[in-house]
Amino acid sequence: MTAPVSGSMSGPASAAVPSPVARMTPGPAPGTSSDPPPVGDGCRLGSLRKGQRAVVTGLDESAVATPLPPGELERRMIEMGLIEGARVEILHEGFPGSDPLAVRINDHTLAMRRAEAHAVLVTLG
Amino acid sequence: MSDSAVLAAPVLVAPPRIALVGNPNCGKTALFNALTGARQKVANYPGVTVERKVGEFLSPAGARVQVIDLPGTYSLRARSPDEEVTRDVVLGRFEHETPPDVMVCVADATNLRLHLRLVLELKKLGRPIILALNMMDVAEARGCRVDASALSAALGVPVVPTVAIKRTGVVGLLDQIDRSMMVMAADGPPAPCGWSEPSARDLRAYHQEVEAILAAALRDAGKPSLATQRIDAALLHPAIGLPFLFLVLFLMFQAVFAWAALPMDMIDQGLGWVQAAAGAALPEGMLKSLITDGIIAGVGSVVIFLPQILVLFLFILILESTGYMARAAFLLDRLMGGVGLHGRAFIPLLSSFACAVPGIMAARTIENRADRLATIMIAPLMTCSARLPVYTLIIAAFVPERTVAGGMIGLQGLVMFTLYAAGILSALAVAFVLKRTIFKGAREPLLMELPAYRLPSPRDLLIGLLERARIFLARAGTVIFAIMILLWFLGTFPGAPEGATGPAIDYSFAGMLGHALAPLLAPIGFTWQIAIALVPGMAAREVAVAALGTVYALSETGDALSGSLSGVLAADWSLPTALSLLAWFVFAPQCVSTLSVVKRETNSWFWMLVMIAYMTLLAYGAAFVTFRLSSALLGG
Ligand SMILES: Nc1nc2c(ncn2[C@@H]2O[C@H](COP(=O)(O)OP(=O)(O)OP(=O)(O)O)[C@@H](O)[C@H]2O)c(=O)[nH]1
Ligand SMILES: [Mg+2]
Numbered sequence: 001m002t003a004p005v006s007g008s009m010s011g012p013a014s015a016a017v018p019s020p021v022a023r024m025t026p027g028p029a030p031g032t033s034s035d036p037p038p039v040g041d042g043c044r045l046g047s048l049r050k051g052q053r054a055v056v057t058g059l060d061e062s063a064v065a066t067p068l069p070p071g072e073l074e075r076r077m078i079e080m081g082l083i084e085g086a087r088v089e090i091l092h093e094g095f096p097g098s099d100p101l102a103v104r105i106n107d108h109t110l111a112m113r114r115a116e117a118h119a120v121l122v123t124l125g
Numbered sequence: 126m127s128d129s130a131v132l133a134a135p136v137l138v139a140p141p142r143i144a145l146v147g148n149p150n151c152g153k154t155a156l157f158n159a160l161t162g163a164r165q166k167v168a169n170y171p172g173v174t175v176e177r178k179v180g181e182f183l184s185p186a187g188a189r190v191q192v193i194d195l196p197g198t199y200s201l202r203a204r205s206p207d208e209e210v211t212r213d214v215v216l217g218r219f220e221h222e223t224p225p226d227v228m229v230c231v232a233d234a235t236n237l238r239l240h241l242r243l244v245l246e247l248k249k250l251g252r253p254i255i256l257a258l259n260m261m262d263v264a265e266a267r268g269c270r271v272d273a274s275a276l277s278a279a280l281g282v283p284v285v286p287t288v289a290i291k292r293t294g295v296v297g298l299l300d301q302i303d304r305s306m307m308v309m310a311a312d313g314p315p316a317p318c319g320w321s322e323p324s325a326r327d328l329r330a331y332h333q334e335v336e337a338i339l340a341a342a343l344r345d346a347g348k349p350s351l352a353t354q355r356i357d358a359a360l361l362h363p364a365i366g367l368p369f370l371f372l373v374l375f376l377m378f379q380a381v382f383a384w385a386a387l388p389m390d391m392i393d394q395g396l397g398w399v400q401a402a403a404g405a406a407l408p409e410g411m412l413k414s415l416i417t418d419g420i421i422a423g424v425g426s427v428v429i430f431l432p433q434i435l436v437l438f439l440f441i442l443i444l445e446s447t448g449y450m451a452r453a454a455f456l457l458d459r460l461m462g463g464v465g466l467h468g469r470a471f472i473p474l475l476s477s478f479a480c481a482v483p484g485i486m487a488a489r490t491i492e493n494r495a496d497r498l499a500t501i502m503i504a505p506l507m508t509c510s511a512r513l514p515v516y517t518l519i520i521a522a523f524v525p526e527r528t529v530a531g532g533m534i535g536l537q538g539l540v541m542f543t544l545y546a547a548g549i550l551s552a553l554a555v556a557f558v559l560k561r562t563i564f565k566g567a568r569e570p571l572l573m574e575l576p577a578y579r580l581p582s583p584r585d586l587l588i589g590l591l592e593r594a595r596i597f598l599a600r601a602g603t604v605i606f607a608i609m610i611l612l613w614f615l616g617t618f619p620g621a622p623e624g625a626t627g628p629a630i631d632y633s634f635a636g637m638l639g640h641a642l643a644p645l646l647a648p649i650g651f652t653w654q655i656a657i658a659l660v661p662g663m664a665a666r667e668v669a670v671a672a673l674g675t676v677y678a679l680s681e682t683g684d685a686l687s688g689s690l691s692g693v694l695a696a697d698w699s700l701p702t703a704l705s706l707l708a709w710f711v712f713a714p715q716c717v718s719t720l721s722v723v724k725r726e727t728n729s730w731f732w733m734l735v736m737i738a739y740m741t742l743l744a745y746g747a748a749f750v751t752f753r754l755s756s757a758l759l760g761g
Contacts, residue, residue, distance in 0.1 A: 059325075067493065067567040071325060078328040079199040080572050081239045085336075091354060095363035100458050100468070102361060102575055107236045107349060109575040111455045111468070116570045 045088060045103065046118035053089040054122035056082060061119040073119060081105040082120055140181070140189040141306055142223075144214060146247060147231035148240045149173075149197030150576050152259040155289035156231055157194035160298075164592060167290075168445035169579050170472065171197060172490035175207040177214055185296075186303045193225060196489075201246055202322055206497075207489040215250065216318070224318075227253045227305050229298070234264040234271055234286070235577075237343065241335045244280065246323065251316030253305045256284045257298055262291065263577070269347025276342035290582070350577040357452070357575075366456045373449075377440040378545055381513070382538040385432035392432070393689060396425040411617070418678035419613030420606065426674030426690050427601050427667050430514040431594060437510055438593045439586065441479055446581035450475065451573060458571055464553045465560025467491055468571055470500040474552070477507035478545075481719045485726055495564035499556050501726060502736060505719050506552035506712065508545045511666040515710045516544055518670055522691035523703045547711050551743070605671050608661045612672055616657070616679045630679040639676075649709070649745060650702040650752035654680065665716055700759060705752035712747055714740035 044063075048054060059082065061073040068076075082088075082105060091109060092102035100113045145153040149171030158165055161180030166173055178194040195214055196207035203212040217224030230247055232240035248254060258273060277284040285301050287294030309315070323331070359365055400421045407413040444450055450472055458468025469491055477484030484504045491497040508516070524537050615635040622632060630636045638660065639653035646656050654676045662669030670690075677693045694703070714720065714737050724733040 065567060066570055068570070073570060074325050075202070075323075075328060076199075076204065076570070076572055078325060078332065079202075079242070080574075083329060083332050092357055092361040093363060094361070094455060094459055095366060096459060098363070100455060100571055102357065102455065104349065106238050107346065108239055109349075109353075111451070111458070111571060111573045111575050113458070113571050116572070 043122060043124070044118045045090075045101075045120035045122050046114040046116070048090050048117075048122070048124075049098075050090050050093050052124065053087065054124050056084055056086045056088060056120055057123050058084060058121040059119055060121055064116055064119045066116070073116065077116075077120065080110055081108065082110075088120075088122060140191050141227070142191045142193060142225045143227045143229055143302060144193040144195055144225035145229050145231055146195055146211065146215060146243075147197060148199055148233070148236075148243055150574065151197065151231045151233040151236075151240060152287075152289040153197060153231045154178075154194050156229075156257060156259065156287065156295075156298075157192060159289050159292045159295050160192055164588060165194060167585070168442075168450070169448040169576050170445065170450040171574050171576070172207065172469075172472065172487070173197075173445075175210075175486050175489040177210055182299075184303050184306075185299050188303070188306070190302065190306075198243070200243060200323070200328075201320060205490055205492040215247070216320070224250070224252060226309060227255065227302060229255045229257050229302070230282075231257045231259050231289075233260050234258045235260055235267060235269050235347065237271065237339060238335060241280070241338060242328075242331045244282070245331045245334055246320065248280075248282065249320040250318050252318075253309050253315070254282045255298070255301050255305055256280065256282050257289075257294075258284055258286045259289050261286045261294070262288045264347065267347040267350065268345055270344040272342050272344055276338065279338040279341040290585075353448075353577040356578055360449070360452055361455065366452075367460075370453055370456050373444070374545075375542060377437070378542040379535060379538040380440065381433050381436050382517075382535055382541060384436050388432035389429055392429045396421065396429065397689075400425070414617065414679075415610070415613055419609050419675055422678035422690075423609030423612070423671040423675040424601050424606050426518075427514055427605055427671045428598065430517060430667070430670075431597055433513050433517060434510045434597055435590055435594060437513065438479060438590060441475065442586050442589045443581055444475070446579065446585065448576045448578045451575050454573060455575065461553075462568060464557040465564075465568065466499065466553075466556050467493070467496050467569055469573060470496070473500055473504055474507050477504040477509060480509050480511070481505045481507065481716065482722045485719070485722050488726070491569070493566070493569040495560075495566050496569055498727060498732065499559045499564045501723060502559060502732070502739075503552040503556050505714060505716070505736070505740065506548050506555065508548045508711070509666070509716075511716065512710055514667045514670040516541055516707065518673070518691055518694070519703050519707055522695040522698075523700060544707060544711060547708075551711065555739070555743075600665070601671075604664060605668055608664060608668055609671055609675055612657075612661055612675050613679070616676060630676065635676070648752075649748035650699070650705040650756070651709075651748075652698065652702065654697075655702075655706060662713075663717060665718070666710065666713070669710075701752050701755040704755045705748040708751035709744045709748040712740050712744035714744070 045054065045056070059074045059077055064073065066073050086105050089104045090101055091104050094100045098114070100111050101117055103110050103112060103117070145157055147153050150169065150173070154165050154174050155167045157163060157178065157180060158167065160182050163178070163180050165178055174194060174196045176196070180192050180194070182190055182192065184190050193214060195211040198208040198211045201212050201215060203209040213219050214222070215224060215228070228247055228250070230244045232244060244254070244256060256276075258271060258276070264271065273284045273286055283301050283305065285294055285298045287298060360369060400417050403421060404413065404417050407416060444453070453475070454468040454471045457471045461468055461470060470488070472490070473484045473487035476487050481504050484507065485501050488497050488500045488504065491500055520537050520540050524540050527536050528534060529536050529539065612635060616630045616633050618633055620632070635657050636653070639657035642656035643651075643653040654673065657676050658669045658672035661672045673694070674690050677690060677697070720733050720737065723736055724730060727733070
């Protein structure tokens with residue numbers, strides 16, 4: 001059973017987590033990058049491979065291009081169980097490009113694309 | 126039964142109303158059916174119910190209670206039109222409707238962590254709530270143990286364990302509904318609605334509350350379905366997944382031919398026998414012609430396709446009830462993305478193989494308006510079951526019945542598959558164009574639950590098939606029957622003038638109409654008989670077949686009637702004409718119900734007219750090219 005991770009849930013994750021837009025490379029504009037750099041000591045759900053397990057540490061939709069209004073992707077993800085403390089595991093990968101992903105989140109399985117999975121910050125384990 | 130239980134409009138003297146609310150795929154409709162005896166569609170993927178359905182039952186206390194089944198939703202924020210229906214009913218925003226008196230929240234006992242969050246949101250509405258803890262059988266099998274009374278105490282809501290598909294716990298639920306309504310009556314007016322759209326922070330707070338409740342009530346979280354994971358390891362495998370999906374679809378179309386052949390032959394012989402018997406028993410004259418040429422030839426030529434339609438539905442029902450539908454959407458997301466469609470669009474599109482009407486309605490689950498419109502516009506290009514009779518008839522007449530690839534594949538089935546493929550490919554092409562012109566915009570994210578696999582219950586499959594058969598035969602017995610009688614009149618009167626050489630239909634109203642339309646359709650190789658059949662075919666595509674049956678029955682002079690319709694066509698049409706008609710029907714927008722549902726779902730005449738225009742254009746163009754090319758190649 002997952003212990004509620006209090007403290008890290010005190011507010012919207014985008015405020016709690018430093019901006020992921022690392023200013024090291026003059027690469028594509030933020031939001032279009034398909035593989036944003038890892039944040040802190042964690043990484044993103046979108047860069048995990050099949051069989052890897054992790055725990056969600058936060059949500060950060062700023063790294064993802066979506067047609068949705070700001071904040072909407074984050075709310076949808078929370079409603080589908082992607083919330084701080086949730087245990088996730090990549091069960092299956094699609095084809096081609098190992099996309100989309102079938103991700104187990106606690107007790108259910110969600111299909112999602114890698115692009116959006118990049119909005120989910122995780123730590124392995 | 127289902128007709129009486131499902132009322133379209135709210136009744137005047139309002140009985141107490143309860144609504145079934147919950148996450149998608151938790152068993153709301155199964156519970157609705159258990160409560161009311163209705164037969165609404167239950168299937169194993171999220172987003173089956175897309176509109177509200179109203180039914181009634183008698184509570185143990187003897188009160189008439191109205192139940193509303195609603196589309197599943199993850200929150201009251203409503204991201205798509207189906208979820209808006211739920212939100213509007215629950216918040217009482219529907220015109221002339223108060224909010225439901227009691228809400229029965231349905232939750233999947235194996236996935237409380239997700240499902241309880243919505244229950245907490247619903248509690249904010251300030252109305253009486255009952256939690257139906259559904260799928261208790263699955264929970265037990267997975268070693269997931271929930272303490273219902275602890276859950277009830279922690280949640281502050283009565284909890285009733287249920288197994289909706291076995292009707293277990295329904296009595297307990299009924300008792301609880303009576304009790305809640307008594308409490309409600311004693312309490313006076315409900316508390317004011319305290320719901321407002323939750324922010325991300327509120328959502329997190331709900332989840333934290335759920336964790337606290339589960340800490341008190343969840344004794345054992347149980348194990349996830351290992352079988353599902355194993356099956357998916359194969360069916361979602363990068364190398365196996367897509368080929369398997371295409372194999373399943375291919376087998377479906379082969380089976381439509383192979384399995385249905387014998388029962389179709391039997392119906393054919395039976396009809397021939399009935400026609401002969403009626404012909405012998407009835408005195409020569411108008412009545413005999415009406416019954417044998419008008420009714421038996423017309424309606425019979427459609428009824429004969431019942432076995433094929435049932436085989437097709439059997440496949441679709443199995444795909445829907447096992448849980449494979451959501452997997453297909455997963456597998457196709459990347460490919461459909463190539464033309465700008467959402468993986469979810471597969472579900473409405475596959476339903477459209479049965480009939481475009483439910484398919485177009487299923488598009489409600491697509492959140493983005495542009496994506497939804499694009500899906501609606503291409504749904505009628507999926508070969509619906511009403512086109513099956515047209516295809517089968519022409520294939521039976523013109524494609525020899527033999528096998529290719531060493532006896533493995535039937536040639537007729539292969540041609541059928543090609544026609545289906547033509548529909549699918551042109552749908553993708555149209556989507557590609559639409560998404561690059563009128564419906565521009567980035568793709569909506571994919572966030573879709575993959576439910577655990579379930580074995581379909583044979584009883585449910587049988588009920589589903591019988592329901593289908595009933596609908597099909599009812600249509601043949603009403604709409605098609607009426608049109609055939611009308612057509613028989615138009616094809617018989619006014620009779621042939623003195624000394625005429627051709628059959629009477631040549632001089633009838635229908636004949637005049639056919640001959641008038643013929644020049645328009647001559648460039649694509651259609652005969653005047655086809656022209657006549659296309660007009661009543663506007664009502665529904667299979668009517669075209671029935672109409673051909675009647676028109677040719679009336680056209681036959683003498684006793685040539687004995688041959689089946691396909692035999693008559695084989696003798697009468699050239700191959701290019703037959704191919705051209707097939708090409709026409711891949712695109713033809715001839716279905717009043719489809720057009721009216723497009724009008725309703727898009728809430729505009731404009732999109733309906735666009736659909737008519739683009740499909741007619743494609744139909745005429747495809748038929749023209751097919752006719753010219755095949756004429757040139759075959760030296761016709
Ligand atoms: N084993 C088991 N299966 C159930 C139970 N209730 C429903 N199901 C199955 O769960 C699936 C979903 O049931 P539905 O009644 O269609 O679910 P719904 O909540 O109406 O779904 P939507 O209309 O998509 O929101 C179907 O495959 C049902 O057969 C149950 O108590 N036990
Ligand atoms: Mg339902």
